[in-house]
Every structure is written in C-alpha cells, then in structure tokens.
Amino acid sequence: MVSNANSVNINADERSYHHGGLREAALAEGLRLLESCDADALSLRQIARNVGVSATALYRHFPDKNSLPSALAGIGFAQLAEELSRAGLRGGAEGFAASGQAYVRFAVARPSLFRLMFAKMPAESHPEFDNPPGSAAHLLQRGIRGMMPPGSTPHDHYAAMLRAWSLVHGLAMLILDRQVDEQAAVAMIDRIVSADSINVG
Amino acid sequence: MVSNANSVNINADERSYHHGGLREAALAEGLRLLESCDADALSLRQIARNVGVSATALYRHFPDKNSLPSALAGIGFAQLAEELSRAGLRGGAEGFAASGQAYVRFAVARPSLFRLMFAKMPAESHPEFDNPPGSAAHLLQRGIRGMMPPGSTPHDHYAAMLRAWSLVHGLAMLILDRQVDEQAAVAMIDRIVSADSINVG
C-alpha cells in the first residue's frame, strides 16, 4: 500500500516532512493555514509548530516575520495570474469578462490568501501608471488594450483598466467581508461581471 | 484668549475632558486615533491612555473589546450615509453617480475608519436580498430603484445595485491598499464612477 508506505516514511524520518527545505515546508503550511484561519492570524510560531520544528528555526530561511506572508502573497499572485490568463484564453470581450469572473472566484475560493495578497502594501513610489507587483494588473491591462477603440489615449486605457479591476475587486471584497450574502452574490457573478458591464466605452 | 481659557479649563478639571460621559470621549478618541493609525491597531488600552483614564475604566461603558470598534463603525456608517445622500440630492443618474463618487472620497478621506466599517462581519443569516447593517446599501438600492427600466425584476435591481456598489467599493479598496497610485486614481474618480459607467442596463 503506497499510502501506508508514505506515512511510514514520514513517521520513520520526521525530517522528511520538510524534504527539500524547511522553507518550502513552511510556505506550504502557511498556505494550508490560510485555508482555515484569518490572514492576520498567521504567525511564525504557529507555522513552526505545525511543521514540527522549533520556533526559531524559520529564521534560517526568512529574515523576519513579514517576509513569510509576503512570499505567500507572491505565490498567490502567481496562481491568480495563471487562472486569469487561462480564463481569458478565448480573447475578446468574452474572454476578458471570463477572466474577471475568475478573479472573483479565486477570491471566494481562497479568501484569506486573497486578503493577504491585497493587504495594505507599503507605500512605494510608482511612476504614474506603473503596476503594483504580482502582474495581475499587467494581465488586466493587456486584456483591456485589445478592446479599446482606436485613438484612445493611455488615460483611456488606464481608466478602463481601473474600472474593470475595481468592479471585480469590489465584488470580491464585499463577498469576503460578508457585506453581501455570499450565495446570492456568487450566483450573480457572471451577470455582474459581464462583457456588457465592462464595456470599455 | 478663548483657546487659552479652554485649555486652562481642561487643566483645572481633567474630568472635563470627558464631559458628558467617558463613553463619548472614548469614541471621539477612537475616531481621532483612526486618523493616524491602522484600524487593527486600535486598543482599549491605548484609547484609555489617551483619554487619561485607567485601562479598565472603559469596561464601565463597553462590555468588551469588540464593542468599541463596532460602535465606531456605526458612527462611520451614519456619516457615510449622510454624505451619500447629500451627494445624491439632485437625483437621477447624475445624482447617483455623484453619490458613488462621494463613497470613494469618503474612503480616501478616512481610510482606517472605512476599513474598520467593512472589516469582516460575523456571518449573519440575511434573507436573500436583505441588507447588511449601516444602511449604506439601502441608499444604494434606493438610488438604483429610480433608474431601472420598467418591468425589471428584483433580481435586476439587486444585480444593478451590487454592480454599482462593487465598482465604488473596489476602487476605494484598491486605493486604500495601495494597489494603485493614489493621486492618479483619485484624479480619475469622476471618470471611473460616471453616469455612463453605472448605467443600469
């Protein structure tokens, strides 16, 4: 029985739980914890405990507390970017809308991770229309660009991008913060985030 | 000098700082703190300290920690509702858009209070289309209702309301969480939240 063999291995050599580095194990455990607790309840000590390692061991792999959640956020952004681009494959207004719907669904499926990703970023100096990290905004902008009428200015692009992003981000946050009945809102995602409603006029 | 007289009064009788009840003084101090620190950094002890009272005195006026921030959120919702309805006075699509713009400006002007108001609410059981507390959603729904084409269903109303709310809430959150350059985004509020873009098709 393969699964038995696996668990025996793990019991026999506890270190094998974090094969390939405690760093990876800690990140995996962080993601796992985010499935069941609030983003701000993440603590180094809890993660270390669950991984089966002393509280201070993580300092070999992360310079301080903040760098672990921010690494998790990076992973989250990569996953989100992948889901957005997969959903938007068909291109055009329909693909763009589908990718907006995927954005909201991602948030509903991984609420704490999503919240962590978008927790207040330290004020950076962006050039005016530059993007925040994570490249989710890059995807949005790429999606928008193909849909703008000829002769639109960069301001037009930016406004259309921000409008679309606001729509999906707001819907996600309202659901996550329980300002809105989750079931009812989720059932309406496709309707609210439709090719019509993100019309880049 | 009036201002001197004031401060002399306060010095002479320290209790006068919380005239009319420690409760009001604590709430006022809470609002004041929210202007300069994060919503989740609010603590009973800090407020008591700033009001000049022992840490435990607040328990005479608030049953526990949570009830203070949630009272602050209530105040915030009342202010928001007032600003929304003032902005929307002229009625129609223009008034509705103006009130959406006011929503975003409220958030930008009082970021921590806004965040506190919309921090995750305990899951309640709403009837399907019922509203969260605070009546901001009531105003939104009222605004929407006058603009729907005849023959629209309650589902139509709800979808239009949620779309408009998502747009302004998302724009507000993206700015507050620094996902977007604040200056650039604020300069575009009117453009992003326009009578066109919240067209209740």
Add this chain to the structure above:
DNA sequence: TGTACATCAGTGAACGCGCGTTCACTGATGTAC
C-alpha cells in the same frame, strides 16, 4: 438639617496569553590535506 446607606464610575495591581526576536548551543554534513 443631619445621618445612614446604596450606587456606581474610576483605580491600580495582577493574571495569562501569544507573539517576534536574541542568543549561545549542538550535532550532523562535507571538505582539505
């Protein structure tokens, strides 16, 4: 008018909590000669 009493807002010491972080350390692993 004076005395006895209840009420109740605020005090200050104390509690346990989990946290991030430091420190000197152990002990296994690999490498140089």
Add this chain to the structure above:
DNA sequence: TGTACATCAGTGAACGCGCGTTCACTGATGTAC
C-alpha cells in the same frame, strides 16, 4: 583512508512587549428617613 576543521540548519531557554480581562478597592454622589 583517516584526521582536523569549517559550515550551517535546527534547538531551547529566555527577553520584553502590549494586549484583554479579573478583581477587590476607593471615593464621590445622590437618596431615604
């Protein structure tokens, strides 16, 4: 092949922190007779 040494991941005790909350208390205020 064997010995000396450096490296470095993980340990565990300890630190100080601010927090929410409890507890028995004080002392002013008002009220009943």
